[in-house]
Amino acid sequence: MARKNKSVKKTGGGLKFWGRHAIGAALDNPRRVIKKISGTREALATLDLPEGLPVVYCDVADLGRMVARDAPHQGMVADVDPLPDIWLGDLLDDASAAGRPILLLDQVTDPxxxxxxxxxxxxxxxxxxxxxxxxxxxxxxxxAKSASGALEIVPWIRVVNLSRALDEIAQAGYWRIGLDGEGTELLSQAMGNSKLALVMGAEGEGLRQNVAAHCDVISRLPMSARMESLNVSNAAAIALYAEYTRTKD
Known part of the structure:
Protein backbone atom coordinates (compact mmCIF):
# COMPACT_ATOMS: atom_id res chain seq x y z
CA MET A 1 0.00 0.00 0.00
CA ALA A 2 1.46 3.37 -1.01
CA ARG A 3 2.34 5.71 1.82
CA LYS A 4 1.32 9.34 2.05
CA ASN A 5 4.64 11.16 1.71
CA LYS A 6 4.36 12.26 -1.90
CA SER A 7 7.03 14.14 -3.71
CA VAL A 8 6.05 17.77 -4.12
CA LYS A 9 4.54 19.09 -7.31
CA LYS A 10 7.21 20.36 -9.68
CA THR A 11 6.64 23.69 -11.33
CA GLY A 12 7.92 25.30 -14.49
CA GLY A 13 7.52 24.71 -18.18
CA GLY A 14 9.65 23.02 -20.76
CA LEU A 15 13.37 22.42 -20.56
CA LYS A 16 16.21 22.33 -23.05
CA PHE A 17 18.61 19.41 -22.95
CA TRP A 18 21.82 19.23 -24.94
CA GLY A 19 24.54 16.71 -25.61
CA ARG A 20 24.49 13.17 -27.00
CA HIS A 21 24.23 11.25 -23.72
CA ALA A 22 21.53 13.41 -22.15
CA ILE A 23 19.37 13.44 -25.27
CA GLY A 24 19.97 9.80 -26.17
CA ALA A 25 18.90 8.72 -22.68
CA ALA A 26 15.84 10.99 -22.84
CA LEU A 27 14.82 9.35 -26.13
CA ASP A 28 15.13 5.93 -24.48
CA ASN A 29 13.03 6.91 -21.47
CA PRO A 30 9.31 6.24 -22.03
CA ARG A 31 8.44 8.56 -19.15
CA ARG A 32 10.11 11.56 -20.79
CA VAL A 33 8.04 13.74 -23.13
CA ILE A 34 10.21 15.17 -25.92
CA LYS A 35 8.49 17.96 -27.83
CA LYS A 36 11.12 18.81 -30.43
CA ILE A 37 14.72 18.16 -31.31
CA SER A 38 17.02 20.54 -33.14
CA GLY A 39 20.46 19.80 -34.49
CA THR A 40 22.84 19.43 -37.36
CA ARG A 41 22.18 16.66 -39.86
CA GLU A 42 25.44 14.98 -38.95
CA ALA A 43 24.70 14.92 -35.21
CA LEU A 44 21.08 13.84 -35.49
CA ALA A 45 22.06 11.02 -37.83
CA THR A 46 23.69 9.33 -34.82
CA LEU A 47 20.35 9.13 -32.97
CA ASP A 48 17.45 6.72 -33.40
CA LEU A 49 14.70 9.32 -33.72
CA PRO A 50 11.12 8.10 -33.21
CA GLU A 51 8.61 8.59 -36.00
CA GLY A 52 6.53 11.72 -35.56
CA LEU A 53 9.02 13.64 -33.41
CA PRO A 54 9.35 17.22 -34.73
CA VAL A 55 12.91 17.73 -36.01
CA VAL A 56 14.50 21.04 -36.94
CA TYR A 57 17.81 20.96 -38.82
CA CYS A 58 20.02 23.94 -38.08
CA ASP A 59 23.65 24.96 -37.90
CA VAL A 60 25.97 25.14 -34.92
CA ALA A 61 25.56 28.91 -34.51
CA ASP A 62 21.77 28.55 -34.22
CA LEU A 63 22.18 25.82 -31.59
CA GLY A 64 24.56 28.00 -29.60
CA ARG A 65 21.84 30.63 -29.28
CA MET A 66 19.39 28.09 -27.83
CA VAL A 67 21.45 27.09 -24.80
CA ALA A 68 23.70 28.58 -22.17
CA ARG A 69 26.87 30.20 -23.40
CA ASP A 70 29.63 27.67 -24.15
CA ALA A 71 27.29 24.74 -23.40
CA PRO A 72 28.77 21.60 -25.04
CA HIS A 73 25.70 20.80 -27.13
CA GLN A 74 27.50 18.38 -29.50
CA GLY A 75 25.27 19.46 -32.37
CA MET A 76 21.88 18.75 -30.77
CA VAL A 77 19.32 20.41 -28.49
CA ALA A 78 16.01 18.89 -27.35
CA ASP A 79 12.91 20.60 -25.94
CA VAL A 80 11.52 18.34 -23.20
CA ASP A 81 9.05 18.35 -20.32
CA PRO A 82 10.09 17.63 -16.71
CA LEU A 83 9.65 14.04 -15.61
CA PRO A 84 6.43 13.13 -13.76
CA ASP A 85 6.44 13.25 -9.97
CA ILE A 86 7.26 10.12 -7.98
CA TRP A 87 5.83 9.12 -4.59
CA LEU A 88 8.34 8.10 -1.93
CA GLY A 89 5.84 5.53 -0.67
CA ASP A 90 5.59 3.94 -4.09
CA LEU A 91 9.36 3.53 -4.22
CA LEU A 92 9.39 1.93 -0.77
CA ASP A 93 6.68 -0.50 -1.89
CA ASP A 94 8.48 -1.36 -5.14
CA ALA A 95 9.94 -4.86 -4.95
CA SER A 96 12.55 -4.00 -7.58
CA ALA A 97 14.06 -1.42 -5.20
CA ALA A 98 14.49 -3.91 -2.36
CA GLY A 99 18.09 -4.33 -1.25
CA ARG A 100 19.33 -1.29 -3.16
CA PRO A 101 20.43 1.86 -1.31
CA ILE A 102 18.52 5.12 -1.23
CA LEU A 103 20.64 8.28 -1.30
CA LEU A 104 19.31 11.41 0.39
CA LEU A 105 20.84 14.84 -0.27
CA ASP A 106 20.45 17.55 2.36
CA GLN A 107 20.46 20.93 0.61
CA VAL A 108 23.00 20.03 -2.09
CA THR A 109 22.24 22.86 -4.51
CA ASP A 110 24.89 22.73 -7.25
CA PRO A 111 23.39 21.12 -10.40
CA ALA A 144 21.17 16.48 -17.35
CA LYS A 145 24.51 17.00 -19.11
CA SER A 146 26.43 16.44 -15.85
CA ALA A 147 24.39 13.29 -15.20
CA SER A 148 25.37 11.91 -18.63
CA GLY A 149 22.05 10.11 -19.06
CA ALA A 150 21.53 9.05 -15.43
CA LEU A 151 18.71 11.57 -14.91
CA GLU A 152 16.58 9.24 -17.03
CA ILE A 153 17.65 6.10 -15.14
CA VAL A 154 17.64 6.89 -11.41
CA PRO A 155 14.32 7.94 -9.83
CA TRP A 156 14.56 11.40 -8.27
CA ILE A 157 12.07 11.98 -5.48
CA ARG A 158 11.42 15.46 -4.11
CA VAL A 159 9.85 15.77 -0.68
CA VAL A 160 8.67 18.69 1.42
CA ASN A 161 10.49 17.61 4.57
CA LEU A 162 13.63 15.44 4.56
CA SER A 163 13.36 14.50 8.23
CA ARG A 164 9.83 13.13 7.77
CA ALA A 165 11.04 11.25 4.70
CA LEU A 166 13.79 9.66 6.82
CA ASP A 167 11.15 8.55 9.35
CA GLU A 168 9.16 6.93 6.56
CA ILE A 169 12.27 5.25 5.20
CA ALA A 170 13.05 3.87 8.69
CA GLN A 171 9.53 2.43 8.92
CA ALA A 172 10.28 0.55 5.69
CA GLY A 173 13.23 -1.17 7.37
CA TYR A 174 16.17 0.95 6.20
CA TRP A 175 19.23 1.70 8.36
CA ARG A 176 19.90 5.43 8.01
CA ILE A 177 23.57 6.45 7.83
CA GLY A 178 24.52 10.11 7.77
CA LEU A 179 27.92 10.93 6.28
CA ASP A 180 29.97 13.59 8.05
CA GLY A 181 33.66 14.21 8.63
CA GLU A 182 33.01 14.19 12.38
CA GLY A 183 31.24 10.81 12.29
CA THR A 184 31.70 8.54 15.28
CA GLU A 185 32.70 5.48 13.23
CA LEU A 186 33.85 4.53 9.77
CA LEU A 187 31.24 3.87 7.10
CA SER A 188 32.34 0.24 6.77
CA GLN A 189 31.69 -0.27 10.50
CA ALA A 190 28.28 1.43 10.39
CA MET A 191 26.79 -0.47 7.46
CA GLY A 192 25.65 -3.67 9.14
CA ASN A 193 23.36 -5.98 7.15
CA SER A 194 20.20 -3.90 6.75
CA LYS A 195 18.87 -2.03 3.74
CA LEU A 196 20.72 1.29 3.63
CA ALA A 197 19.74 4.91 3.30
CA LEU A 198 22.83 7.10 2.89
CA VAL A 199 22.42 10.78 3.80
CA MET A 200 24.82 13.39 2.42
CA GLY A 201 25.03 17.01 3.54
CA ALA A 202 25.89 20.11 1.56
CA GLU A 203 29.48 21.12 1.07
CA GLY A 204 30.73 23.40 3.81
CA GLU A 205 27.72 23.15 6.12
CA GLY A 206 27.34 19.37 6.11
CA LEU A 207 24.25 17.71 7.51
CA ARG A 208 21.79 19.96 9.28
CA GLN A 209 21.26 19.09 12.94
CA ASN A 210 17.61 18.07 12.52
CA VAL A 211 18.42 15.80 9.58
CA ALA A 212 21.35 14.22 11.44
CA ALA A 213 19.03 13.56 14.40
CA HIS A 214 16.85 11.42 12.11
CA CYS A 215 19.78 9.17 11.15
CA ASP A 216 20.56 5.98 13.07
CA VAL A 217 24.30 6.66 13.00
CA ILE A 218 26.69 9.33 11.73
CA SER A 219 29.72 7.85 10.04
CA ARG A 220 32.77 9.10 8.17
CA LEU A 221 34.85 7.97 5.22
CA PRO A 222 38.43 6.83 5.88
CA MET A 223 40.61 9.71 4.76
CA SER A 224 44.15 11.00 5.11
CA ALA A 225 44.60 13.73 7.69
CA ARG A 226 46.17 15.84 4.93
CA MET A 227 42.73 16.47 3.44
CA GLU A 228 39.83 17.82 5.48
CA SER A 229 36.93 16.83 3.21
CA LEU A 230 35.80 15.69 -0.23
CA ASN A 231 33.46 17.21 -2.76
CA VAL A 232 29.97 15.86 -1.99
CA SER A 233 29.72 14.11 -5.36
CA ASN A 234 33.03 12.31 -4.74
CA ALA A 235 31.97 11.33 -1.23
CA ALA A 236 28.65 10.01 -2.56
CA ALA A 237 30.45 7.93 -5.19
CA ILE A 238 32.73 6.36 -2.56
CA ALA A 239 29.81 5.60 -0.21
CA LEU A 240 27.74 4.05 -3.00
CA TYR A 241 30.72 2.00 -4.16
CA ALA A 242 31.26 0.72 -0.62
CA GLU A 243 27.62 -0.39 -0.41
CA TYR A 244 27.67 -1.88 -3.91
CA THR A 245 30.72 -4.02 -3.21
CA ARG A 246 29.36 -5.05 0.22
CA THR A 247 26.21 -6.49 -1.34
CA LYS A 248 28.22 -8.26 -4.04
CA ASP A 249 30.54 -10.06 -1.58
Whole structure:
Protein backbone atom coordinates (compact mmCIF):
# COMPACT_ATOMS: atom_id res chain seq x y z
CA MET A 1 0.00 0.00 0.00
CA ALA A 2 1.46 3.37 -1.01
CA ARG A 3 2.34 5.71 1.82
CA LYS A 4 1.32 9.34 2.05
CA ASN A 5 4.64 11.16 1.71
CA LYS A 6 4.36 12.26 -1.90
CA SER A 7 7.03 14.14 -3.71
CA VAL A 8 6.05 17.77 -4.12
CA LYS A 9 4.54 19.09 -7.31
CA LYS A 10 7.21 20.36 -9.68
CA THR A 11 6.64 23.69 -11.33
CA GLY A 12 7.92 25.30 -14.49
CA GLY A 13 7.52 24.71 -18.18
CA GLY A 14 9.65 23.02 -20.76
CA LEU A 15 13.37 22.42 -20.56
CA LYS A 16 16.21 22.33 -23.05
CA PHE A 17 18.61 19.41 -22.95
CA TRP A 18 21.82 19.23 -24.94
CA GLY A 19 24.54 16.71 -25.61
CA ARG A 20 24.49 13.17 -27.00
CA HIS A 21 24.23 11.25 -23.72
CA ALA A 22 21.53 13.41 -22.15
CA ILE A 23 19.37 13.44 -25.27
CA GLY A 24 19.97 9.80 -26.17
CA ALA A 25 18.90 8.72 -22.68
CA ALA A 26 15.84 10.99 -22.84
CA LEU A 27 14.82 9.35 -26.13
CA ASP A 28 15.13 5.93 -24.48
CA ASN A 29 13.03 6.91 -21.47
CA PRO A 30 9.31 6.24 -22.03
CA ARG A 31 8.44 8.56 -19.15
CA ARG A 32 10.11 11.56 -20.79
CA VAL A 33 8.04 13.74 -23.13
CA ILE A 34 10.21 15.17 -25.92
CA LYS A 35 8.49 17.96 -27.83
CA LYS A 36 11.12 18.81 -30.43
CA ILE A 37 14.72 18.16 -31.31
CA SER A 38 17.02 20.54 -33.14
CA GLY A 39 20.46 19.80 -34.49
CA THR A 40 22.84 19.43 -37.36
CA ARG A 41 22.18 16.66 -39.86
CA GLU A 42 25.44 14.98 -38.95
CA ALA A 43 24.70 14.92 -35.21
CA LEU A 44 21.08 13.84 -35.49
CA ALA A 45 22.06 11.02 -37.83
CA THR A 46 23.69 9.33 -34.82
CA LEU A 47 20.35 9.13 -32.97
CA ASP A 48 17.45 6.72 -33.40
CA LEU A 49 14.70 9.32 -33.72
CA PRO A 50 11.12 8.10 -33.21
CA GLU A 51 8.61 8.59 -36.00
CA GLY A 52 6.53 11.72 -35.56
CA LEU A 53 9.02 13.64 -33.41
CA PRO A 54 9.35 17.22 -34.73
CA VAL A 55 12.91 17.73 -36.01
CA VAL A 56 14.50 21.04 -36.94
CA TYR A 57 17.81 20.96 -38.82
CA CYS A 58 20.02 23.94 -38.08
CA ASP A 59 23.65 24.96 -37.90
CA VAL A 60 25.97 25.14 -34.92
CA ALA A 61 25.56 28.91 -34.51
CA ASP A 62 21.77 28.55 -34.22
CA LEU A 63 22.18 25.82 -31.59
CA GLY A 64 24.56 28.00 -29.60
CA ARG A 65 21.84 30.63 -29.28
CA MET A 66 19.39 28.09 -27.83
CA VAL A 67 21.45 27.09 -24.80
CA ALA A 68 23.70 28.58 -22.17
CA ARG A 69 26.87 30.20 -23.40
CA ASP A 70 29.63 27.67 -24.15
CA ALA A 71 27.29 24.74 -23.40
CA PRO A 72 28.77 21.60 -25.04
CA HIS A 73 25.70 20.80 -27.13
CA GLN A 74 27.50 18.38 -29.50
CA GLY A 75 25.27 19.46 -32.37
CA MET A 76 21.88 18.75 -30.77
CA VAL A 77 19.32 20.41 -28.49
CA ALA A 78 16.01 18.89 -27.35
CA ASP A 79 12.91 20.60 -25.94
CA VAL A 80 11.52 18.34 -23.20
CA ASP A 81 9.05 18.35 -20.32
CA PRO A 82 10.09 17.63 -16.71
CA LEU A 83 9.65 14.04 -15.61
CA PRO A 84 6.43 13.13 -13.76
CA ASP A 85 6.44 13.25 -9.97
CA ILE A 86 7.26 10.12 -7.98
CA TRP A 87 5.83 9.12 -4.59
CA LEU A 88 8.34 8.10 -1.93
CA GLY A 89 5.84 5.53 -0.67
CA ASP A 90 5.59 3.94 -4.09
CA LEU A 91 9.36 3.53 -4.22
CA LEU A 92 9.39 1.93 -0.77
CA ASP A 93 6.68 -0.50 -1.89
CA ASP A 94 8.48 -1.36 -5.14
CA ALA A 95 9.94 -4.86 -4.95
CA SER A 96 12.55 -4.00 -7.58
CA ALA A 97 14.06 -1.42 -5.20
CA ALA A 98 14.49 -3.91 -2.36
CA GLY A 99 18.09 -4.33 -1.25
CA ARG A 100 19.33 -1.29 -3.16
CA PRO A 101 20.43 1.86 -1.31
CA ILE A 102 18.52 5.12 -1.23
CA LEU A 103 20.64 8.28 -1.30
CA LEU A 104 19.31 11.41 0.39
CA LEU A 105 20.84 14.84 -0.27
CA ASP A 106 20.45 17.55 2.36
CA GLN A 107 20.46 20.93 0.61
CA VAL A 108 23.00 20.03 -2.09
CA THR A 109 22.24 22.86 -4.51
CA ASP A 110 24.89 22.73 -7.25
CA PRO A 111 23.39 21.12 -10.40
CA UNK A 112 26.81 19.83 -11.45
CA UNK A 113 27.15 17.98 -8.14
CA UNK A 114 23.63 16.57 -8.27
CA UNK A 115 24.20 15.47 -11.86
CA UNK A 116 27.46 13.75 -10.92
CA UNK A 117 25.73 12.08 -7.95
CA UNK A 118 22.98 10.78 -10.23
CA UNK A 119 25.66 9.31 -12.48
CA UNK A 120 27.27 7.50 -9.53
CA UNK A 121 23.83 6.37 -8.32
CA UNK A 122 23.21 4.77 -11.73
CA UNK A 123 26.67 3.20 -11.82
CA UNK A 124 26.29 1.61 -8.38
CA UNK A 125 22.62 0.63 -8.72
CA UNK A 126 21.00 2.95 -6.17
CA UNK A 127 17.21 2.70 -5.95
CA UNK A 128 16.68 6.49 -5.97
CA UNK A 129 17.91 9.84 -4.78
CA UNK A 130 15.73 11.93 -2.47
CA UNK A 131 16.00 15.69 -2.04
CA UNK A 132 13.98 18.38 -0.38
CA UNK A 133 12.16 20.41 -3.01
CA UNK A 134 13.52 23.67 -1.66
CA UNK A 135 17.29 24.11 -1.59
CA UNK A 136 17.80 21.58 -4.38
CA UNK A 137 18.31 22.33 -8.08
CA UNK A 138 15.49 21.72 -10.56
CA UNK A 139 15.84 19.54 -13.62
CA UNK A 140 17.87 21.46 -16.18
CA UNK A 141 20.07 21.04 -19.21
CA UNK A 142 23.16 21.62 -17.08
CA UNK A 143 22.16 18.94 -14.60
CA ALA A 144 21.17 16.48 -17.35
CA LYS A 145 24.51 17.00 -19.11
CA SER A 146 26.43 16.44 -15.85
CA ALA A 147 24.39 13.29 -15.20
CA SER A 148 25.37 11.91 -18.63
CA GLY A 149 22.05 10.11 -19.06
CA ALA A 150 21.53 9.05 -15.43
CA LEU A 151 18.71 11.57 -14.91
CA GLU A 152 16.58 9.24 -17.03
CA ILE A 153 17.65 6.10 -15.14
CA VAL A 154 17.64 6.89 -11.41
CA PRO A 155 14.32 7.94 -9.83
CA TRP A 156 14.56 11.40 -8.27
CA ILE A 157 12.07 11.98 -5.48
CA ARG A 158 11.42 15.46 -4.11
CA VAL A 159 9.85 15.77 -0.68
CA VAL A 160 8.67 18.69 1.42
CA ASN A 161 10.49 17.61 4.57
CA LEU A 162 13.63 15.44 4.56
CA SER A 163 13.36 14.50 8.23
CA ARG A 164 9.83 13.13 7.77
CA ALA A 165 11.04 11.25 4.70
CA LEU A 166 13.79 9.66 6.82
CA ASP A 167 11.15 8.55 9.35
CA GLU A 168 9.16 6.93 6.56
CA ILE A 169 12.27 5.25 5.20
CA ALA A 170 13.05 3.87 8.69
CA GLN A 171 9.53 2.43 8.92
CA ALA A 172 10.28 0.55 5.69
CA GLY A 173 13.23 -1.17 7.37
CA TYR A 174 16.17 0.95 6.20
CA TRP A 175 19.23 1.70 8.36
CA ARG A 176 19.90 5.43 8.01
CA ILE A 177 23.57 6.45 7.83
CA GLY A 178 24.52 10.11 7.77
CA LEU A 179 27.92 10.93 6.28
CA ASP A 180 29.97 13.59 8.05
CA GLY A 181 33.66 14.21 8.63
CA GLU A 182 33.01 14.19 12.38
CA GLY A 183 31.24 10.81 12.29
CA THR A 184 31.70 8.54 15.28
CA GLU A 185 32.70 5.48 13.23
CA LEU A 186 33.85 4.53 9.77
CA LEU A 187 31.24 3.87 7.10
CA SER A 188 32.34 0.24 6.77
CA GLN A 189 31.69 -0.27 10.50
CA ALA A 190 28.28 1.43 10.39
CA MET A 191 26.79 -0.47 7.46
CA GLY A 192 25.65 -3.67 9.14
CA ASN A 193 23.36 -5.98 7.15
CA SER A 194 20.20 -3.90 6.75
CA LYS A 195 18.87 -2.03 3.74
CA LEU A 196 20.72 1.29 3.63
CA ALA A 197 19.74 4.91 3.30
CA LEU A 198 22.83 7.10 2.89
CA VAL A 199 22.42 10.78 3.80
CA MET A 200 24.82 13.39 2.42
CA GLY A 201 25.03 17.01 3.54
CA ALA A 202 25.89 20.11 1.56
CA GLU A 203 29.48 21.12 1.07
CA GLY A 204 30.73 23.40 3.81
CA GLU A 205 27.72 23.15 6.12
CA GLY A 206 27.34 19.37 6.11
CA LEU A 207 24.25 17.71 7.51
CA ARG A 208 21.79 19.96 9.28
CA GLN A 209 21.26 19.09 12.94
CA ASN A 210 17.61 18.07 12.52
CA VAL A 211 18.42 15.80 9.58
CA ALA A 212 21.35 14.22 11.44
CA ALA A 213 19.03 13.56 14.40
CA HIS A 214 16.85 11.42 12.11
CA CYS A 215 19.78 9.17 11.15
CA ASP A 216 20.56 5.98 13.07
CA VAL A 217 24.30 6.66 13.00
CA ILE A 218 26.69 9.33 11.73
CA SER A 219 29.72 7.85 10.04
CA ARG A 220 32.77 9.10 8.17
CA LEU A 221 34.85 7.97 5.22
CA PRO A 222 38.43 6.83 5.88
CA MET A 223 40.61 9.71 4.76
CA SER A 224 44.15 11.00 5.11
CA ALA A 225 44.60 13.73 7.69
CA ARG A 226 46.17 15.84 4.93
CA MET A 227 42.73 16.47 3.44
CA GLU A 228 39.83 17.82 5.48
CA SER A 229 36.93 16.83 3.21
CA LEU A 230 35.80 15.69 -0.23
CA ASN A 231 33.46 17.21 -2.76
CA VAL A 232 29.97 15.86 -1.99
CA SER A 233 29.72 14.11 -5.36
CA ASN A 234 33.03 12.31 -4.74
CA ALA A 235 31.97 11.33 -1.23
CA ALA A 236 28.65 10.01 -2.56
CA ALA A 237 30.45 7.93 -5.19
CA ILE A 238 32.73 6.36 -2.56
CA ALA A 239 29.81 5.60 -0.21
CA LEU A 240 27.74 4.05 -3.00
CA TYR A 241 30.72 2.00 -4.16
CA ALA A 242 31.26 0.72 -0.62
CA GLU A 243 27.62 -0.39 -0.41
CA TYR A 244 27.67 -1.88 -3.91
CA THR A 245 30.72 -4.02 -3.21
CA ARG A 246 29.36 -5.05 0.22
CA THR A 247 26.21 -6.49 -1.34
CA LYS A 248 28.22 -8.26 -4.04
CA ASP A 249 30.54 -10.06 -1.58
Missing amino acids: HNVGAILRSAAAFDAAAIVTQDRHAPPESGTL
